[in-house]
Amino acid sequence: MIVLKFGGTSVGSSNNIKKVAKIISSNNTPKIVVLSAMSGTTNSLVEISNFYKKANLADAKLEIEILYRKYQKEIQNLFDNEEYLDKAKVLLSYIFNNLHSLLYKNEVINTEKVILAQGELLSTQIIQLYLEQENISSKLISALSFMKIDVMREPDKELISSNLQGIISKNKGIEIFVTQGFICRNTLGDIDNLDRGGSDYTASLIGAAVNASQIQIYTDIDGMHNNDPRYVDQTFSIEEISFDEAAELAYFGAKILHPQSLLPAKENNIPVLVKNTFDPQALGTLICNKPKSDYHIRAIAAKDDITAIKIKSYRMLLAYGFLKKIFEIFDKNKTSIDMITTSEVAVSLTIDNVQNIDQITDELSSFGSVEVDSELSIICIAGDIAQNNKGITATIFNSLKDIPIRMISYGGSNYNLSFLVKTSQKTEVLNLLNKGLFSKVLKTKNKVLV
Ligand code: ASP
Numbered sequence: 001m002i003v004l005k006f007g008g009t010s011v012g013s014s015n016n017i018k019k020v021a022k023i024i025s026s027n028n029t030p031k032i033v034v035l036s037a038m039s040g041t042t043n044s045l046v047e048i049s050n051f052y053k054k055a056n057l058a059d060a061k062l063e064i065e066i067l068y069r070k071y072q073k074e075i076q077n078l079f080d081n082e083e084y085l086d087k088a089k090v091l092l093s094y095i096f097n098n099l100h101s102l103l104y105k106n107e108v109i110n111t112e113k114v115i116l117a118q119g120e121l122l123s124t125q126i127i128q129l130y131l132e133q134e135n136i137s138s139k140l141i142s143a144l145s146f147m148k149i150d151v152m153r154e155p156d157k158e159l160i161s162s163n164l165q166g167i168i169s170k171n172k173g174i175e176i177f178v179t180q181g182f183i184c185r186n187t188l189g190d191i192d193n194l195d196r197g198g199s200d201y202t203a204s205l206i207g208a209a210v211n212a213s214q215i216q217i218y219t220d221i222d223g224m225h226n227n228d229p230r231y232v233d234q235t236f237s238i239e240e241i242s243f244d245e246a247a248e249l250a251y252f253g254a255k256i257l258h259p260q261s262l263l264p265a266k267e268n269n270i271p272v273l274v275k276n277t278f279d280p281q282a283l284g285t286l287i288c289n290k291p292k293s294d295y296h297i298r299a300i301a302a303k304d305d306i307t308a309i310k311i312k313s314y315r316m317l318l319a320y321g322f323l324k325k326i327f328e329i330f331d332k333n334k335t336s337i338d339m340i341t342t343s344e345v346a347v348s349l350t351i352d353n354v355q356n357i358d359q360i361t362d363e364l365s366s367f368g369s370v371e372v373d374s375e376l377s378i379i380c381i382a383g384d385i386a387q388n389n390k391g392i393t394a395t396i397f398n399s400l401k402d403i404p405i406r407m408i409s410y411g412g413s414n415y416n417l418s419f420l421v422k423t424s425q426k427t428e429v430l431n432l433l434n435k436g437l438f439s440k441v442l443k444t445k446n447k448v449l450v
């Protein structure tokens, strides 16, 4: 059994849905297909539920109408068989009528979740219908019947597994199951979700639950790249990368995978293959526990909008408990710290959420002087750095000899070296590192460095 997950862009239009159907039916391997909502739909549903929460029914209805029209257009292109087109029309009017009637419900929290769930309910039913029209034999199973979260809002892995195993054994002979990403039920039995972008997580949880041989995540790029293609011309897709290295990258740049989604796959040793729906022949990137290591630096990524805070205090000298007090301030203000470096008399750390920064700096100033620096970017180099660092750190810093570096973090994990630079120098840094670290690999791939 394999799991295939298609993201919002992959199912984002009738033409793309046709491509997805080709991929699903291209081989006989038994599979569970996890689908996101069509791109843009969940955002529209969030708007609808915001209008609903503000009791602005007029705008909520308008937004529903716009969404309805979009779907009506898509099904016209998708179904060339009248009988199936009629079925699709009935399906749309049922779901959109239901969406309307939700606006008159009183249980706000629950209703919001039900509104958000409609995107995946729509995409899966439309695609199941399309597969039927195309004579591709498949069965739609509702994620609401097996995907459960516990009181801590964590997936109930055992229950999910026994539910799914039960469904599969009751449906012997079915080769293709289709289901929704993102949506689930909570302990009250109410409709809930795994948070935005959660379809990847669904795929990985399902993979673990049925002990799949592989989880394939189909997206709109040919895998994870060695550097950010938005800022660097000569990038290539990484053939293999470890779960640890991929997890270091999940926080950065173009988020290809939901950060949490790798854990169930890693724990169960199920390889995750990131593939491109629009170029299914391309190899993609295999994320696994033991990737082949033909080179040791896998990828470079950047994250903007970073703020650095430096706390300097001579009271820190030879004192204990100082860091604890600093961390408590961030904890109290619900702000997570990303990078941290210390010296005998100062601590520098970075945050990406500045919502409570005034309160934080105010409280920190009771310990010493506080300096805040913004418009910074974290550059992350991911790879098997600690094991194979002969010359690597020298290459990195030689490449950046003319760039002022604000902070360096190395040794936190074996797979990451991060540093902080001014955002205005980010593009230059990414390009310099590409040249310094990947010129040999790029040559073998016949890419010319400019
Ligand atoms: N449709 C949901 C979202 O847009 C879940 C997903 O696509 O992963 O967040």
Ligand code: MG
Binding pocket: 007, 008, 197, 200
């Ligand atoms: Mg996604």
